[in-house]
Amino acid sequence: MKIYLVGGAVRNFLLGLSITDNDWVVVGATPDYFLRRKYKKVGKQFPVFLHPTTNEEYALARTEKKSGLGYGGFSVNFSSSITLKEDLYRRDLTINAIARDEKNNFLDPFNGRQDLNLRVLRHISPAFSEDPLRILRVARFLAEFFHMGFIIAQETFKLICYMVETKELVYLEPYRIWKETEKAMKTKNPHVYFMTLQRCCAVNHLFPELYMLWNHSFLYYKNFIKDNFFLRNLALISQISNKIEIRFASLFQIQHISLLNNHLIKKDFNNKNYIFILKKFFKRLCFPIYVRNLSLFVFKYHYFIMNIQYQSSQDILNFFYSIGAWRNPKIINSFCILMKIYLKNFMNYFETRNQISIVDIGFLRKSFCIAQSVSISKILDEGFRGKQISDELFKRRVYVLQKWRSKY
Numbered sequence: 001m002k003i004y005l006v007g008g009a010v011r012n013f014l015l016g017l018s019i020t021d022n023d024w025v026v027v028g029a030t031p032d033y034f035l036r037r038k039y040k041k042v043g044k045q046f047p048v049f050l051h052p053t054t055n056e057e058y059a060l061a062r063t064e065k066k067s068g069l070g071y072g073g074f075s076v077n078f079s080s081s082i083t084l085k086e087d088l089y090r091r092d093l094t095i096n097a098i099a100r101d102e103k104n105n106f107l108d109p110f111n112g113r114q115d116l117n118l119r120v121l122r123h124i125s126p127a128f129s130e131d132p133l134r135i136l137r138v139a140r141f142l143a144e145f146f147h148m149g150f151i152i153a154q155e156t157f158k159l160i161c162y163m164v165e166t167k168e169l170v171y172l173e174p175y176r177i178w179k180e181t182e183k184a185m186k187t188k189n190p191h192v193y194f195m196t197l198q199r200c201c202a203v204n205h206l207f208p209e210l211y212m213l214w215n216h217s218f219l220y221y222k223n224f225i226k227d228n229f230f231l232r233n234l235a236l237i238s239q240i241s242n243k244i245e246i247r248f249a250s251l252f253q254i255q256h257i258s259l260l261n262n263h264l265i266k267k268d269f270n271n272k273n274y275i276f277i278l279k280k281f282f283k284r285l286c287f288p289i290y291v292r293n294l295s296l297f298v299f300k301y302h303y304f305i306m307n308i309q310y311q312s313s314q315d316i317l318n319f320f321y322s323i324g325a326w327r328n329p330k331i332i333n334s335f336c337i338l339m340k341i342y343l344k345n346f347m348n349y350f351e352t353r354n355q356i357s358i359v360d361i362g363f364l365r366k367s368f369c370i371a372q373s374v375s376i377s378k379i380l381d382e383g384f385r386g387k388q389i390s391d392e393l394f395k396r397r398v399y400v401l402q403k404w405r406s407k408y
């Protein structure tokens with residue numbers, strides 16, 4: 001029996017990057033070996049065991065062959081005669097198919113180390129196409145290693161395009177899409193993930209609602225999708241914030257063209273129907289609430305906050321209430337960051353520094369501080385009770401805001 005370290009741990013070690021988890025492959029053993037040593041069996045289809053103390057994954061070497069549709073359609077062979085090379089062959093990329101033995105020797109039958117040096121993401125065999133998640137994985141790895149100069153091998157990109165064309169993505173479980181997207185969102189260049197998926201035409205299959213939204217903005221002025229306006233938003237925001245929810249929300253800063261064109265914004269664009277569609281979108285893909293909420297708020301109020309100094313004090317307060325800013329004041333900061341980056345992108349895109357300079361980000365932050373300064377305990381001390389308290393609070397917040405605005 002022999003045990004090898006495989007996958008991301010070896011790849012990251014060779015790239016000099018940090019290692020998050022160790023995956024081991026075991027050649028020449030049977031499930032009994034692990035069960036007798038109190039390893040915990042996980043995974044229904046595959047023989048994978050968790051080490052009783054380290055909790056690291058030990059998988060029996062196996063081969064896989066697709067025998068049907070979706071994730072259930074695999075026939076797996078994990079007999080003790082399966083070799084290391086056979087196990088590595090079933091994997092996605094050459095750089096993920098390098099093994100290291102206990103003496104620190106590398107076993108690299110598909111030249112993964114050469115591809116690491118060449119900075120190429122290359123699939124190992126046509127079996128790559130048996131798992132549509134690999135399309136997202138390649139896009140995510142490109143986002144992760146983009147700053148190191150990685151590219152996708154031409155033949156791999158061709159295969160990915162073919163997989164998209166043949167509708168392989170239909171079989172992907174939605175939570176897997178989010179899990180991979182979440183990992184991509186944590187990388188240095190998350191826009192590269194979406195750009196890759198866009199280039200192979202997977203975005204409209206994976207995120208049709210988002211794609212439709214981006215497409216909608218095309219109707220107003222320019223081809224925002226073709227020009228990657230939203231992805232540039234994401235690229236810029238990722239340079240100053242590593243918060244996933246802020247990064248993701250930058251893809252929803254839409255419906256602004258009226259600022260330039262002097263059109264009235266079309267009513268149906270920001271209507272309840274679209275909010276409803278987006279809510280379903282977030283639910284379908286199992287997005288966590290904190291990511292979902294900020295994106296929805298940004299979509300709903302983008303136009304409002306881009307014109308905030310022209311809104312009534314009552315409406316500004318209603319906005320603070322509806323985004324839950326009193327309980328979660330940090331959300332104001334998220335909006336300010338998003339606004340700042342959006343303006344930068346917008347100005348570069350339209351080369352219209354003068355027309356846009358009227359938007360004042362400081363106003364949002366300041367008006368919230370002013371409204372927040374109203375003392376609730378004073379209202380209670382004055383004897384207000386029940387619903388009177390919230391009414392009085394609202395009134396006083398409007399008052400201080402008005403007073404400050406008259407001098408602003």
Ligand SMILES: Nc1ccn([C@@H]2O[C@H](COP(=O)(O)OP(=O)(O)OP(=O)(O)O)[C@@H](O)[C@H]2O)c(=O)n1
Pocket residue numbers: 006007008009020021023090091092093096097131133134137
């Ligand atoms: N759809 C998949 C998922 C995983 N693997 C193989 O299983 C290994 C471990 O997978 P995982 O832990 O999901 O990813 P890592 O490559 O380790 O990368 P990371 O930890 O950064 O997600 C991968 O390296 C790859 O060899 C694969 O071939 N196809």
